[in-house]
Amino acid sequence: MTTLAAAPARSHPAVDEAIGLAREASTLGSTASILGWDQETMMPPGGLEHRARQLAQLARLAHGMSTDPRLGDALARAAEAVQALPETHPDRVNVRELRRDHDKATKLPARLVEELASTASVAQHEWAEARKASDFARFRPWLEKIVRLNREKADCFGWDRAGGERWDALADSFEPGCTARYVEGVFVPLRARLQPMLDAITAAKRRPDGSFNDHAMDIDGQERFARFVSGALGFDFARGRLDRSTHPFCGGSHCNDVRMTSRYSERCLLDGLGSTMHETGHGMYEQGLDPAWIGTPMGEAVSLSIHESQSRLWENQVGRSLPFCRWARSQMPEHFGGAADRFTAEQVYEAANVVEPGFIRVDADEATYNMHVMVRFELERAMISRDLDVKDLPGEWNRLYKDYLGLTVPDDRRGCLQDVHWSGGMIGYFPTYTLGTLYAAQFFETAREAIPGLDEGFAKGEFRQLLGWLNGGIHRHGRRWLSADLCVQVTGKPLSADPFIRHLEAKLGPMYGI
Amino acid sequence: MTTLAAAPARSHPAVDEAIGLAREASTLGSTASILGWDQETMMPPGGLEHRARQLAQLARLAHGMSTDPRLGDALARAAEAVQALPETHPDRVNVRELRRDHDKATKLPARLVEELASTASVAQHEWAEARKASDFARFRPWLEKIVRLNREKADCFGWDRAGGERWDALADSFEPGCTARYVEGVFVPLRARLQPMLDAITAAKRRPDGSFNDHAMDIDGQERFARFVSGALGFDFARGRLDRSTHPFCGGSHCNDVRMTSRYSERCLLDGLGSTMHETGHGMYEQGLDPAWIGTPMGEAVSLSIHESQSRLWENQVGRSLPFCRWARSQMPEHFGGAADRFTAEQVYEAANVVEPGFIRVDADEATYNMHVMVRFELERAMISRDLDVKDLPGEWNRLYKDYLGLTVPDDRRGCLQDVHWSGGMIGYFPTYTLGTLYAAQFFETAREAIPGLDEGFAKGEFRQLLGWLNGGIHRHGRRWLSADLCVQVTGKPLSADPFIRHLEAKLGPMYGI
Numbered sequence A, B: 001m002t003t004l005a006a007a008p009a010r011s012h013p014a015v016d017e018a019i020g021l022a023r024e025a026s027t028l029g030s031t032a033s034i035l036g037w038d039q040e041t042m043m044p045p046g047g048l049e050h051r052a053r054q055l056a057q058l059a060r061l062a063h064g065m066s067t068d069p070r071l072g073d074a075l076a077r078a079a080e081a082v083q084a085l086p087e088t089h090p091d092r093v094n095v096r097e098l099r100r101d102h103d104k105a106t107k108l109p110a111r112l113v114e115e116l117a118s119t120a121s122v123a124q125h126e127w128a129e130a131r132k133a134s135d136f137a138r139f140r141p142w143l144e145k146i147v148r149l150n151r152e153k154a155d156c157f158g159w160d161r162a163g164g165e166r167w168d169a170l171a172d173s174f175e176p177g178c179t180a181r182y183v184e185g186v187f188v189p190l191r192a193r194l195q196p197m198l199d200a201i202t203a204a205k206r207r208p209d210g211s212f213n214d215h216a217m218d219i220d221g222q223e224r225f226a227r228f229v230s231g232a233l234g235f236d237f238a239r240g241r242l243d244r245s246t247h248p249f250c251g252g253s254h255c256n257d258v259r260m261t262s263r264y265s266e267r268c269l270l271d272g273l274g275s276t277m278h279e280t281g282h283g284m285y286e287q288g289l290d291p292a293w294i295g296t297p298m299g300e301a302v303s304l305s306i307h308e309s310q311s312r313l314w315e316n317q318v319g320r321s322l323p324f325c326r327w328a329r330s331q332m333p334e335h336f337g338g339a340a341d342r343f344t345a346e347q348v349y350e351a352a353n354v355v356e357p358g359f360i361r362v363d364a365d366e367a368t369y370n371m372h373v374m375v376r377f378e379l380e381r382a383m384i385s386r387d388l389d390v391k392d393l394p395g396e397w398n399r400l401y402k403d404y405l406g407l408t409v410p411d412d413r414r415g416c417l418q419d420v421h422w423s424g425g426m427i428g429y430f431p432t433y434t435l436g437t438l439y440a441a442q443f444f445e446t447a448r449e450a451i452p453g454l455d456e457g458f459a460k461g462e463f464r465q466l467l468g469w470l471n472g473g474i475h476r477h478g479r480r481w482l483s484a485d486l487c488v489q490v491t492g493k494p495l496s497a498d499p500f501i502r503h504l505e506a507k508l509g510p511m512y513g514i
Helices: A013-041 A045-066 A069-082 A090-107 A110-133 A136-157 A166-171 A180-203 A219-233 A269-288 A304-318 A322-336 A345-351 A369-385 A390-405 A431-450 A454-459 A464-473 A483-491 A498-512 B013-041 B045-066 B069-082 B090-107 B110-133 B136-157 B166-171 B180-203 B219-233 B269-288 B304-318 B322-336 B345-351 B369-385 B390-405 B431-450 B454-459 B464-473 B483-491 B498-512
Strands: A240-244 A250-254 A257-262 B240-244 B250-254 B257-262
Touching (some): A013 B045, A069 A090, A090 A136, A136 A369, A166 A369, A219 A269, A219 A322, A250 A269, A250 B045, A304 A431, A304 A483, A322 A454, A369 A431, A431 A454, A431 A464, A431 A483, A431 A498, B090 B136, B110 B136, B136 B166, B219 B269, B219 B322, B257 B269, B304 B431, B304 B483, B322 B345, B322 B454, B431 B498
Parallel strands (some): B240 B257
Antiparallel strands (some): B250 B257
16 A cells, blocks of 8 residues: 555646645644644643643644735635636645635634634633532633634624524534534434434333443553554554543544544443544544645545544444444453453443433433533524523523433533533534434445445454445545535435434344333 | 743843744744654654654744844844843843854855755665665765765854864854864873773773673563663653653753653663663753743753763763662662572672773773764864865774774774764764763762762662752753853863773773773
């Protein structure tokens, strides 16, 4: 496999010039990304203060490059040069997407960018303290400021004042083309189908055997096992790493240097394994991008939802399937000796699929996870539109948790203070988790039709056909299409919740006898 | 201990402005340094090609910042502002040294900087291949180009055409103020005293017991032991790391984030331990710099020779002493069980001090090491002055090895192709190794007078008094003095080879019965 391919020959000097200028900013961004990874994995505590200075400098320099008027001029000339090319030609895609990025970057005044960054920096610290103390009042002024700055940001970007709303302009940074109305159109029917399923599960007499979730196993062995599984799925360790960090993530600098992290809990192998498979999905998407297009939109992921579709697919469609659990169970003796001997593959499978409504999103199972996301979407949408005053957030959060999951939230730590996103200034992000979950199910249904014997292969540890299919259908195209259009290209249909519901029913139906 | 002290209040806005501009370049350099460390320790192989792009970009941006005319203007105003301050006042030191750096940077045309960098990049690759094949002819055109570019570089910097030579201008980048005549004045008498000592050692009947150098010990245990020793000497792991790499080095981003590496050989504990103590000396110098002055000359090491004095002092004056070996031997059971039981502390000490002329500089003992350096100094000086044609280098190298060490060099791999420095474009660097060795001995003699019971303390694992003395006398002063003046400040005398010769005689006399 040639990973260090030269960039393809291009058709016009103006395109080369625009790409050259854009690559400058992107290269600096890739440096910042390595520093970010280092901070979470390797940096000694003493490095923290100076690291903030290093990252702020890189962000400032990269912003200057992204908004450089020379780039705008080159893009204008390049746009003329590519207009006769097919819409999906790499040059035309790059020019279109670079124009989009440049326009977004230039619409934000430097003052606002800096104020958002410095506010988020303090707010994250205040949020962490507030969460520890379960003290919303401490976080409230910061959230108010973040909401205010985000409204201002949305107005800078601009939004459809006839049929749209401010939230749309914010979501667009994470999920190009996404609107609140679109999300609502997906979420409302999804909830309508999930709710009765959850009710039935709550009332069910049969319960899966979750005992493997309380079976302590050696933590270094778990890490070696997770690494082994990641490699078996197809992660290329010659072009990436897997380390430990407090919060798992996938970063790195480009497709040939992908840095994933995971974490392991002594009590439960499946926690760390699931987390590793999730990040492996993200990592293999990054590794599947075309190295010839490093630093350009053709070499970048489409959106957060498509990124999440890849992580969810490997974590859930693959990792929580019976064939995968059979294979994983068969590999345990080599890594753990007899430590898992008393559990069958079926017990591992059942433990991986226990459904239990809870307060914490990141601990949620496949069936309740999306309810957590819907609550957040409702709330952030209302805060941005001013239907909800920040001071009323905790009450409204708790009301919705009762409504969606039948739970009484005991405190704000396990309520509206649990997630980092808002404190980091990110509003419009949450829905991509659920969109990604739905894309994952729809992609996987299509893959299963396209690849005969897919599930049987999992039981034998064969995953490369699936990865190859994702590489060719999704990864290699970079930002050629928007998420919604990519979905049609890959599956022949627009996004629908049906495949996800079918996925849950097929699995949870027998497991809960419903 | 407060490591995150705020920068001291300053006296004049022009000084602040100059320091602010200079810190920009320095911050970018600190980012490059982390990327360099990452490349040697963490980066997967796939990252190599893009990493070169990242580093080239940072170098280009930092060079632009260092040569920014605004910095020159601010320095001119700052120089006026500080002229009434004492010469060693931090502001005056910073302005003086920043002026020095800025002048040096602006004297080199960007074309030459880039040609040197790109030539060195290819030359290092060609050198590595040539070394593998022991084929000087392959490397010769590259070395010729490097010599030519370095002559050009020296002429850009300027040099004393009355009493000096081109080599001086090159050495000045590594060792401010250093000249060939000065080095010759140190090296000639040093050789005159080393030669008879080596002759006596060669003829000696008593030989130290080197058997501990051939005693295999578990390599992970060695790494844990080296880390333990490094911490015991005083390296602060909350402000630094120790990892493995092919070639040990000390890098990192600033005094609160120091990244050392080492390597371990199964066959010989003392290899990896010595290498770790050497890097720990470098690392503790960096950690001892004043955090208030991060990114300014007052927060930077004086020179390569003073840096080397710190590494050599901990490696040789401390690490190869009998009291240290007593302590280290006493700690071995806890780390290796009974694996070292059959060796006494005296045997460890003797093994650490075997003298044996050899072909390879980096494997040399304390007594022969400087001979290797002198040979290189003679040769690079002659190449730069044109007294030696590059094509005649191998013959001249071999002649000098016969002359200095009585050895017949068997091939160029073990001869003039062994070191990376020249291929990396670095001419004028080698003498700092010997200057550092001499400074180490002179500093240590003074420390021993200043700290009662120093050696007895080593035997009990007490090293903090020595570190505190080095911190206060050397580290905290940054670039306040030039190396030679710092030496007078610390020891009351100019640099002399006497302490080093005394150090060797006191140790090797009894050991070889001479």
